[in-house]
Amino acid sequence: MDFCGTLLEWYEAHGRTLPWRGTKAPYRVWLSEVMLQQTQVAQAEGYYRRFTDACPAVEDLAAMPEDDVMRLWQGLGYYSRCRNLHRAAKQIAAHYAGGHRRLSYEEWRALPGVGDYTAAAVTSIVWGERRAAIDGNLYRVLSRVFRIDTPIDRPGSVFRDLAAALLDEGAEGMARRGWTxxxxxxxxxxxxxxxxxxxxxxxxxxxxxxxxxxRAEGAQELLPRKASRVKVTERTLRYLIIENERGEILLHRRMGRDIWQGLWEPLEVAASHRMKPEHVVSHRLTHRLLRIEIGRGTMADVPRELTEDWRWVPREELVHYALPKPFTKVLPQE
Ligand code: SF4
Structure with a gap:
């Protein structure tokens, strides 16, 4: 039986209706792929609409101040994706300004945050290039259908070669039916x-x-195989919410090569700081489980020098700041 034909007939009848389906606009396809990395489809749909409403074209995204882009992204997590998205949008817009509307696979691949998967997805969906986008779904389906035991966290080229061979084999039949x-x-x-x-x-x-x-062997749930289990480490972060006499809250923009780079948060204090937490929030990142303890500080806790990365923010303006998710739950934004 023909793998490609069977798969695509099913897709025509049962494929999902998603806001980015049907578009061949590279910006929109790319945006959806970036959002779908580590994000559920239902959540990505809302954010996709939010972005395309605010920035209908890549040039709009490129021209938007970084804080506003982060604010649009707020809640999606993995903020390095957002920063890369913005940097890449600037590069694409510059490329377009030079009169080139089509980027090659290698040019996509060279953009910040774009890996093999995204470059293959965009170039295949937009221009029909014969490339397989290798992700967890593909690993799972192929390892089961072809009973492949190779661990997917050390796959070598097994799945890539198999996907390429399937696409080559199916190419003629697919072209006849208008599929790419x-x-x-x-x-x-x-x-x-x-x-x-x-x-x-x-x-x-x-x-x-x-x-x-x-399926024939009843081994569906044993595949795909993984060689190692990801170890989750725990980390405790402590914060003080400090309010001045005008009711403004002290925020600091987190910098450095760590989580939440570029986002705003209350005053972080050392793990040894003695405090009585009013809130304890657990927050899971890919390989880390954060325990966030948030207490109330006084003006005596305010650092002596407040550089430009510190702001006193009125409560009603908190909504204009990109805050990590745990703080959106505990900072009063009314
Ligand atoms: S494991 Fe089941 S659902 Fe997955 S490809 Fe095989 S038959 Fe289909």
Missing amino acids: AGEWNQAMMDLGATVCTPKSPRCADCPLEAMCLA
Whole structure:
């Protein structure tokens, strides 16, 4: 049975309707792919609309002040993605200003925050280039259908070669039906997200069931295999909320090569600082579990020198600052 034809027929009938589907605008396709990295589709949809309303074209995003971009992104997490998005938008806009509307795969790949996956997704969806976008969905579907034991955290070129071979084999048939590698990639994403899910895959509804070796062996849930488990480390952060006599709250822009770079937060104090937390918030980042203790400080805690990275912010203006998610829950923004 033809893998590509079966997959794409299913996609035509069952593919998800998403706000970025149907567009071939490189900016919009790229934006959606950046948002979908480590973000659930339902959440990405809202943010995609928010961004495309505020910045309908890449030039609008490039021209927006970084603080406003961060503010739009607030709540999506992984803020380095946002900073890279903004830097890349500036480079794309400069490229366009030079009269070039099409970026090659290598040019996409060279942009900040764009890896093999995103470059392949954009060039295949927008221009139909024959490239597989290798992500967790593809690993899962291919490792199950072809019963591949190679650990996906050390995959070598096994999945890449197999995906390329499938696309080569299916190319003629796909072209006859008007399908490109872009549709193939989106079909793999949708199948992995809705049918061949990590837990309890819905094999009875799967178009690939008849050819799936893992299904035949009942080994679906044993695949894909991983060589190592990611170790989650714990980290405690302590903060003081300080309010002055005008009711303004002291915020500091977090810099340096650490989490939440460029975002605003209350005064962070050393882990040894004695305080009585009013709030304790747990916040999970990819490999870290943060325990955030937030207490109330006094004017005596205010650092002696407040440089430009410090601000006294009236409560009603807090909404204009990009705050890490844990603080949006505890800082009164009325
Ligand atoms: S038959 Fe089951 S395990 Fe195989 S690809 Fe389909 S959903 Fe995944």
